[in-house]
Amino acid sequence: MLKRFDFHTHTRYSDGTCSHAEMVQAAVARGMEALAFTDHGPELRVGVSREKMEQMLEEIKIAGEEAEIPVLAGIEANVVNRYGSLDVEEDFIKKIDLLSIGIHDIEEIYLGDNAHEYLSRATRAIERQRVDVFCHPFFFNVDLLPSLSREEIEDFVDLAAEKNVAMEVNVKYKIPGDDFIRLCLKKGVKLSIGSDAHRITEVGKIDWALSVLRRTGAKREDLIFNNFIR
Ligand SMILES: [Zn+2]
Ligand SMILES: [Zn+2]
DSSP states (O other), X not given: OOOOEEOOBOOTTTTOXXXXXXXXXXXXHTTOSEEEEEEEOTTSTTSOOGGGHHHHHHHHHHHHHHOSSOEEEEEEEEBOSTTOOBSSOHHHHHHOSEEEEEOOXXXXXXXXXXXXXXXXXXXXXXXXXXXXXXXXXXXXXXXXXGGSOHHHHHHHHXXXXXXXXXXXXXXXXXXXXXXXXXXXXXXTOOEEEEOOBSSTTTTTOOHHHHHHHHHTTXXXXXXXXXXXXX
């Protein structure tokens, strides 16, 4: 049996509409066995403000203490430039349980070839620092994977395996495709599940991800869940 967990959720601290406590309650009601909060990092327009980051961690802690399930403190940090830098400091990373990263922004100059610019930023980001989860991989308005060669994709997945970075199965955008997931499974890359919920009606709605994982032959041990919840 696959584990039921949701490692990608937003609250009022970024562009979500609910509190941590409300999200935990809804996640438990949907049968989640663990939940992670991953509000957007501060460089995104709607991201958590730098002044509120400590308060956010405090609220997650309180919500976790009152919860019946493990609650992880995370962030969806932004890859902010071509060098793969993130918008969160080392000091903050030390305080959280789960470092997720997402690419939401590429300067206009690269519009000609988003896929390769995205690939190079993603590669540098995971080479550069310890990352737990790569959110909505290769989704940038469209699925960029068809624009990359098999060799380029395999090299990236090999690197993710070496660096122990999990790839997210993202319910909101319904990506990545089965081929990419099968490649991750073949190479030993762990998989994460994210609803990318911004409200209580979405948190813990992971059935799409579970059906993809079953179809592609993922087992419990292929999920990042086990690395965090003991
Ligand atoms: Zn995102
Ligand atoms: Zn998100």
